[in-house]
Amino acid sequence: MTNVSQAANGSQTRSSGGGFDLGRLLLEGRxxxxxxxxxxxxxxxxxVYFSANNFLTMSxxxxxxxxxxxxxxxxxxxxxxxxxxxxxxxxAGVFAGFLMQGVSFEFFGVVVYPPVWAVVVLTCAxxxxxxxxxxxxxxxxxVPAFVATxxxxxxxxxxxxxxxxxxxxxNLGGSPxxxxxxxxxxxxxxxxxxxxxxxxxxxxxxxxxxxxxRTPFGRWVYSTGGNARAAELSxxxxxxxxxxxxxxxxxxxxxxxxxxxxxxxxxxxTAGTTYELTAIAGVVIGGAALTGGRGNVxxxxxxxxVIGFLSDGLVIIGVSSYWQTVFTxxxxxxxxxxxxxxxxxxxxxxxxxSDAQTSSSQQRTATWRTNTAxxxxxxxxxxxxxx
Amino acid sequence: MSQIPHKEDSNDEVILSARHIAKSFGNVHALKTVxxxxxxxxxxxxxxxxxxxxxxxxxxxxxxxxxxxxxxxxDGQPVNVTSTTEAQRLGISIIHQELSLAPNLSVRDNIxxxxxxxxxxxxxxxxxxxxxxxxxxxxxxxxxxxxxxEDLRLGQQQIVEIAxxxxxxxxxxxxxxxxxxxxxxxxxVLFRVIRDLKSRGVSIVYISHHLEEALQITDHAVVLRDGVxxxxxxxxxxxxEWIVRNMVGEGFDLGSPPTGYRMGDVALSLRExxxxxxxxxxRSVVDRLxxxxxxxxxxxxxxxxxxxxxxxxxxxxxxxxxxxxxxxxEGHDVSSLSIAERIEQGLVLVPEDRQRDGLVQxxxxxxxxxxxxxxxxxxxxxxxxRREQDVVEASIGNVHIKTDGGGADIGSLSxxxxxxxxxxxxxxxxxxxxxxxxxxxxxxxxxKAEVFRLLSEGARQGLAVVFSTSEVGECLSIAHRVxxxxxxxxxxxxxxxxxxxxxxxxxxxxxxx
Numbered sequence: 001m002t003n004v005s006q007a008a009n010g011s012q013t014r015s016s017g018g019g020f021d022l023g024r025l026l027l028e029g030r031x032x033x034x035x036x037x038x039x040x041x042x043x044x045x046x047x048v049y050f051s052a053n054n055f056l057t058m059s060x061x062x063x064x065x066x067x068x069x070x071x072x073x074x075x076x077x078x079x080x081x082x083x084x085x086x087x088x089x090x091x092a093g094v095f096a097g098f099l100m101q102g103v104s105f106e107f108f109g110v111v112v113y114p115p116v117w118a119v120v121v122l123t124c125a126x127x128x129x130x131x132x133x134x135x136x137x138x139x140x141x142x143v144p145a146f147v148a149t150x151x152x153x154x155x156x157x158x159x160x161x162x163x164x165x166x167x168x169x170x171n172l173g174g175s176p177x178x179x180x181x182x183x184x185x186x187x188x189x190x191x192x193x194x195x196x197x198x199x200x201x202x203x204x205x206x207x208x209x210x211x212x213x214r215t216p217f218g219r220w221v222y223s224t225g226g227n228a229r230a231a232e233l234s235x236x237x238x239x240x241x242x243x244x245x246x247x248x249x250x251x252x253x254x255x256x257x258x259x260x261x262x263x264x265x266x267x268x269x270t271a272g273t274t275y276e277l278t279a280i281a282g283v284v285i286g287g288a289a290l291t292g293g294r295g296n297v298x299x300x301x302x303x304x305x306v307i308g309f310l311s312d313g314l315v316i317i318g319v320s321s322y323w324q325t326v327f328t329x330x331x332x333x334x335x336x337x338x339x340x341x342x343x344x345x346x347x348x349x350x351x352x353x354s355d356a357q358t359s360s361s362q363q364r365t366a367t368w369r370t371n372t373a374x375x376x377x378x379x380x381x382x383x384x385x386x387x
Numbered sequence: 388m389s390q391i392p393h394k395e396d397s398n399d400e401v402i403l404s405a406r407h408i409a410k411s412f413g414n415v416h417a418l419k420t421v422x423x424x425x426x427x428x429x430x431x432x433x434x435x436x437x438x439x440x441x442x443x444x445x446x447x448x449x450x451x452x453x454x455x456x457x458x459x460x461x462d463g464q465p466v467n468v469t470s471t472t473e474a475q476r477l478g479i480s481i482i483h484q485e486l487s488l489a490p491n492l493s494v495r496d497n498i499x500x501x502x503x504x505x506x507x508x509x510x511x512x513x514x515x516x517x518x519x520x521x522x523x524x525x526x527x528x529x530x531x532x533x534x535x536x537e538d539l540r541l542g543q544q545q546i547v548e549i550a551x552x553x554x555x556x557x558x559x560x561x562x563x564x565x566x567x568x569x570x571x572x573x574x575x576v577l578f579r580v581i582r583d584l585k586s587r588g589v590s591i592v593y594i595s596h597h598l599e600e601a602l603q604i605t606d607h608a609v610v611l612r613d614g615v616x617x618x619x620x621x622x623x624x625x626x627x628e629w630i631v632r633n634m635v636g637e638g639f640d641l642g643s644p645p646t647g648y649r650m651g652d653v654a655l656s657l658r659e660x661x662x663x664x665x666x667x668x669x670r671s672v673v674d675r676l677x678x679x680x681x682x683x684x685x686x687x688x689x690x691x692x693x694x695x696x697x698x699x700x701x702x703x704x705x706x707x708x709x710x711x712x713x714x715x716x717e718g719h720d721v722s723s724l725s726i727a728e729r730i731e732q733g734l735v736l737v738p739e740d741r742q743r744d745g746l747v748q749x750x751x752x753x754x755x756x757x758x759x760x761x762x763x764x765x766x767x768x769x770x771x772x773r774r775e776q777d778v779v780e781a782s783i784g785n786v787h788i789k790t791d792g793g794g795a796d797i798g799s800l801s802x803x804x805x806x807x808x809x810x811x812x813x814x815x816x817x818x819x820x821x822x823x824x825x826x827x828x829x830x831x832x833x834x835k836a837e838v839f840r841l842l843s844e845g846a847r848q849g850l851a852v853v854f855s856t857s858e859v860g861e862c863l864s865i866a867h868r869v870x871x872x873x874x875x876x877x878x879x880x881x882x883x884x885x886x887x888x889x890x891x892x893x894x895x896x897x898x899x900x
Contacts, residue, residue, distance in 0.1 A: 214770055
């Protein structure tokens with residue numbers, strides 16, 4: 001995993017330290033191997049598990065967690081946490097459902113039925129707005145991320161419940177006369193046999209991957225999480241980066257809300273409860289450090305797949321849902337345990353400053369001296385000695 | 388090298404002696420065979436520059452570190468100080484520069500923290516309070532035992548630390564830079580307490596950069612340089628000049644001011660700059676300070692800890708807000724710009740604490756080097772890896788970083804090379820003015836000389852350089868001009884021909900009575 005991430009970060013020159021180390025390979029590729037192991041084990045236990053159709057079905061479940069996890073990854077990379085994504089998902093779904101029912105302006109006596117694309121845009125804007133409140137509270141008002149987003153967890157959920165009085169919107173289909181059909185395209189339908197939700201996840205994942213590895217913004221995210229003070233002194237707009245990641249996380253949650261309500265063809269105010277924890281678990285299983293600065297999209301996707309394929313597999317072989325909870329918890333703890341082994345191992349690997357380094361720096365000094373000795377007469381003749 | 392302190396007076400009882408103590412970290416020898424005595428009821432001061440091995444020695448005596456070789460004799464018996472708890476049991480306490488009190492708890496609770504009186508279920512608060520009151524009376528400091536520590540002035544907090552050590556029956560008290568954050572009157576109180584402790588037979592090991600101040604209180608002087616004890620003497624036999632000579636040694640040449648080129652116009656102009664104290668907003672840590680630096684000029688700012696050097700440089704770089712005055716860069720007022728905008732305009736800061744403020748430990752050497760100049764290799768939305776590689780390689784070459792390449796872990800570099808990464812990162816932005824806060828902190832002498840050579844090379848190419856230091860020897864190296872700061876103001880300005888004594892006198896090291 002880490003090797004992959006290093007390559008992605010544009011540092012191909014990193015030497016592996018020589019030799020093939022199976023333990024290290026297993027440790028660094030753990031999310032990938034875990035996923036393979038899960039697929040193999042459940043394929044043996046159940047004949048229906050290993051089939052293209054089942055994989056697609058499971059993937060469309062993973063799409064929800066995956067979308068949340070990618071947003072969460074951005075936040076965690078900066079050293080923050082976003083506990084509000086599950087509620088934002090529910091809020092966004094309800095908001096979309098509300099728009100699909102038509103917005104009546106009683107004052108004018110008209111009911112406006114926005115087309116689906118407008119519903120999508122408005123819902124994403126809502127997610128961005130929720131994220132912006134989180135981000136501004138955290139970056140500018142110095143509210144701890146845990147507390148700010150915990151508050152938002154309650155507020156967003158409460159507003160969603162208020163909007164529907166606790167009821168669920170079941171009619172999301174729209175009608176051709178009103179020109180607002182097509183909501184099922186967001187998650188329920190398939191394109192080339194692939195659930196649209198999975199394609200949306202893929203698109204978001206690619207965008208996030210590009211943003212993190214190939215843009216200044218990505219570098220800013222990693223440096224903010226790695227050491228915000230150093231980043232700030234290097235000219236990184238740390239506060240703006242913080243607000244942006246929460247906004248993006250809110251948008252990801254809103255997209256997930258749209259996909260989920262399309263998949264379910266209904267939008268309920270309690271959708272997505274505790275999903276924030278699943279999203280965090282996906283990020284952590286994917287090897288990201290909760291302290292920030294370490295992690296990547298590929299790992300996070302693998303983490304989301306591990307959780308999704310594991311829980312669906314347990315359902316398929318008929319394990320009780322109580323046991324599923326136990327298994328998921330155990331996997332999360334194991335992942336964090338391996339993370340700390342990996343990161344503490346890295347620290348121990350650091351060699352102490354050695355005499356060899358000092359002496360070679362002195363050699364360089366000597367070379368440097370010769371350089372200036374050659375250069376300085378030329379400079380002195382160029383500019384007349386004055387000072 | 389390993390001259391053993393000789394006993395002169397018969398009443399000069401040695402309570403603790405360290406014999407042939409050596410300590411290595413990997414291949415770095417922090418201490419090489421040091422012999423060191425502590426006398427009962429007297430003050431022994433350790434003198435030495437940063438990195439001379441003072442704190443390593445103190446950590447060994449207080450059980451934080453174990454020596455690689457050598458032994459410690461307490462009352463003539465060899466002892467193994469394996470932990471701080473063991474040290475405390477033997478009666479050795481250390482008071483660190485950063486106090487280790489819990490600010491939210493009361494004086495009483497701090498003094499008995501971890502050694503609460505009473506049974507396992509209830510604490511005997513009354514007895515604790517009585518003992519605390521007694522201690523405070525003995526120390527002649529009327530501090531109420533129930534006051535929360537955060538409400539006390541720093542000097543009083545230090546007294547609380549001392550009281551805590553006394554209540555644990557410490558016979559040897561190690562004080563690491565105890566006066567660095569104290570006002571002159573608080574220093575007087577501390578010295579009175581120290582004299583009082585001496586009369587009660589408590590031995591004190593004192594570490595301070597304030598040489599004159601230390602000379603007032605000490606009975607014995609031990610000088611360390613590069614992990615070796617270079618000199619020992621009794622107070623009556625020495626003076627300031629003796630200490631400085633032994634501390635600095637005949638010396639490693641850190642270079643001389645670059646000459647042979649024409650300095651440019653004023654590049655950086657500070658006009659009546661003021662900065663408020665973060666903890667006491669009414670007080671100014673930088674007080675209406677004005678300074679002009681020309682292109683190609685190297686200015687050294689010397690000052691003791693608390694003189695306001697860091698605050699000055701950080702406010703000029705935009706890290707902390709000015710409360711008055713303006714910062715003018717090449718004729719343009721940049722006072723209202725953000726850090727990023729100032730970097731763009733060519734004003735950069737290399738911070739004092741490279742671990743905390745300089746490096747992103749989770750990123751590679753190359754990513755650290757390119758962090759401040761991402762714009763230079765960004766096209767449209769995306770960064771160009773090829774052009775980033777160019778920037779990184781150029782930086783590694785320019786500042787001579789010894790590394791496997793841009794992909795190496797930042798933690799794999801030595802301190803000196805890490806410092807060069809921070810400098811290289813800022814130089815990669817092609818600045819006009821570079822500020823460096825204690826650029827030589829925690830790096831070895833070879834790397835130090837190399838950093839200074841980089842700076843003079845930069846100045847030769849028209850860069851305005853301002854660096855701060857707390858080591859007098861560094862002022863006398865590459866700086867064209869030495870500015871001495873004391874209590875937020877410039878107390879003196881010298882040319883390159885200044886002497887160490889002049890600088891020290893102006894810094895206030897000789898002022899405290």
